[in-house]
Amino acid sequence: xxxxxxxxxxxxxxxxxxxxxxxxxxxxxxxxxxxxxxxxxxxxxxxxxxxxxxxxxxxxxxxxxxxxxxxxxxxxxxxxxxxxxxxxxxxxxxxxxxxxxxxxxxxxxxxxxxxxxxxxxxxxxxxxxxxxxxxxxxxxxxxxxxxxxxxxxxxxxxxxxxxxxxxxxxxxxxxxxxxxxxxxxxxxxxxxxxxxxxxxxxxxxxxxxxxxxxxxxxxxxxxxxxxxxxxxxxxxxxxxxxxxxxxxxxxxxxxxxxxxxxxxxxxxxxxxxxxxxxxxxxxxxxxxxxxxxxxxxxxxxxxxxxxxxxxxxxxxxxxxxxxxxxxxxxxxxxxxxxxxxxxxxxxxxxxxxxxxxxxxxxxxxxxxxxxxxxxxxxxxxxxxxxxxxxxxxxxxxxxxxxxxxxxxxxxxxxxxxxxxxxxxxxxxxxxxxxxxxxxxxxxxxxxxxxxxxxxxxxxxxxxxxxxxxxxxxxxxxxxxxxxxxxxxxxxxxxxxxxxxxxxxxxxxxxxxxxxxxxxxxxxxxxx
Numbered sequence: 001x002x003x004x005x006x007x008x009x010x011x012x013x014x015x016x017x018x019x020x021x022x023x024x025x026x027x028x029x030x031x032x033x034x035x036x037x038x039x040x041x042x043x044x045x046x047x048x049x050x051x052x053x054x055x056x057x058x059x060x061x062x063x064x065x066x067x068x069x070x071x072x073x074x075x076x077x078x079x080x081x082x083x084x085x086x087x088x089x090x091x092x093x094x095x096x097x098x099x100x101x102x103x104x105x106x107x108x109x110x111x112x113x114x115x116x117x118x119x120x121x122x123x124x125x126x127x128x129x130x131x132x133x134x135x136x137x138x139x140x141x142x143x144x145x146x147x148x149x150x151x152x153x154x155x156x157x158x159x160x161x162x163x164x165x166x167x168x169x170x171x172x173x174x175x176x177x178x179x180x181x182x183x184x185x186x187x188x189x190x191x192x193x194x195x196x197x198x199x200x201x202x203x204x205x206x207x208x209x210x211x212x213x214x215x216x217x218x219x220x221x222x223x224x225x226x227x228x229x230x231x232x233x234x235x236x237x238x239x240x241x242x243x244x245x246x247x248x249x250x251x252x253x254x255x256x257x258x259x260x261x262x263x264x265x266x267x268x269x270x271x272x273x274x275x276x277x278x279x280x281x282x283x284x285x286x287x288x289x290x291x292x293x294x295x296x297x298x299x300x301x302x303x304x305x306x307x308x309x310x311x312x313x314x315x316x317x318x319x320x321x322x323x324x325x326x327x328x329x330x331x332x333x334x335x336x337x338x339x340x341x342x343x344x345x346x347x348x349x350x351x352x353x354x355x356x357x358x359x360x361x362x363x364x365x366x367x368x369x370x371x372x373x374x375x376x377x378x379x380x381x382x383x384x385x386x387x388x389x390x391x392x393x394x395x396x397x398x399x400x401x402x403x404x405x406x407x408x409x410x411x412x413x414x415x416x417x418x419x420x421x422x423x424x425x426x427x428x429x430x431x432x433x434x435x436x437x438x439x440x441x442x443x444x445x446x447x448x449x450x451x452x453x454x455x456x457x458x459x460x461x462x463x464x465x466x467x468x469x470x471x472x473x474x475x476x477x478x479x480x481x482x483x484x485x486x487x488x489x490x491x492x493x494x495x496x497x498x499x500x501x502x503x504x505x506x507x508x509x510x511x512x513x514x515x516x517x518x519x520x521x522x523x524x525x526x527x
Contacts (some may be wrong), residue, residue: 062280120168124446153250225341301427311437
């Protein structure tokens with residue numbers, strides 16, 4: 001059986017390296033025995049087989065240069081895959097709003113005086129909600145890379161099926177299934193980031209794949225614009241849009257079946273020493289790199305943690321407006337007085353703001369190690385945008401478009417909240433549970449969002465804009481509450497450690513035992 005090196009979380013300079021012993025190795029069979037022994041500590045941890053245990057048995061020393069080299073390898077191999085598919089899934093999801101200005105509603109026979117189109121937007125998130133329980137469980141039980149890839153292939157097939165739709169019922173079925181299979185991406189990516197990166201590296205990396213939404217908007221808007229200008233095509237241009245995007249996604253999913261890694265220990269682009277360093281780098285996260293045993297006590301702890309409800313409420317507040325904009329965005333721009341084709345192009349400024357805010361604010365969040373402050377700032381921009389769309393004269397196209405475009409910053413607030421969840425929720429099952437709860441709120445919010453844009457208020461949709469501004473404001477308040485909870489708990493732990501230093505002793509095998517943030521007294525929450 002092959003052997004792998006194991007590590008500690010210490011980095012040494014080159015001079016010190018020459019004085020250290022050669023790296024020790026431990027074969028996988030022995031590692032499994034040690035893992036089982038660690039799992040016997042307490043009933044909670046019985047029979048845990050955590051890959052992280054293999055990285056904590058014997059020490060391997062390495063320089064900062066080696067650590068940076070491994071990080072660069074991870075970035076160059078992992079991040080492009082996450083960025084690409086996140087952009088693809090956003091583009092696939094947004095095809096409905098692009099197709100709406102390419103006369104798909106009329107061709108399918110939707111009743112434009114009713115809420116049928118709004119329900120086609122909402123039903124996507126019914127699929128999201130339906131997928132959460134099985135997806136959360138399967139992400140825990142199956143290799144995460146393979147699980148994600150299979151879902152990509154499935155939603156690609158469903159997206160292509162949109163091109164064959166000729167009825168309201170058919171569109172509802174396709175949108176539901178598309179939401180069901182796309183639902184795995186965001187929670188899976190949050191888990192992947194926490195498995196590969198240190199806490200102070202996570203927001204910057206998350207900003208990269210979240211910013212793909214903005215890139216997708218910038219690219220897809222002119223694509224839709226070009227397709228809408230086709231004269232006498234063999235099939236309607238909106239059907240071509242679905243087929244084009246679906247085939248691209250299908251090829252991507254097939255490639256990811258082989259390319260997307262399940263953990264540090266299964267990749268071919270790291271050698272054995274680099275795998276040990278990659279695992280060791282994340283010891284300071286106080287969590288393992290993958291645990292296939294479901295811990296029910298961690299589910300209970302997630303539901304008792306007030307942060308879980310802050311994440312839930314923020315996701316609800318942010319995504320009710322998001323659902324409305326995602327379905328009616330192009331129609332809202334059209335209502336400012338722009339033509340249908342030009343309205344497709346004018347989604348691009350929103351994409352630019354989305355991209356810029358995520359790359360700048362989320363990286364600043366990593367630099368200052370602060371999630372909620374930058375999240376609140378980000379949410380002030382769409383809140384202002386909502387007020388502009390409500391209060392500006394309807395004859396002022398430029399100002400109205402500016403207000404609409406500022407909504408692009410809302411995704412940054414959500415990304416920083418997910419980064420907070422990833423950094424501050426420790427314990428693999430607890431993190432997966434909190435993720436699922438947050439994604440359920442995401443689904444509910446996006447389900448409700450399109451219904452706030454009533455056909456009776458078209459084309460101005462004033463009620464929808466009031467709801468949009470109100471909930472963005474509530475999201476800012478929610479982040480302030482989350483910040484206070486984390487600050488208060490950190491202060492409590494600091495005072496406890498001062499009174500009783502023994503209470504702040506960290507278990508040496510904490511990561512191997514998959515302990516939660518509550519069970520680790522030295523853990524401090526990132527604000």
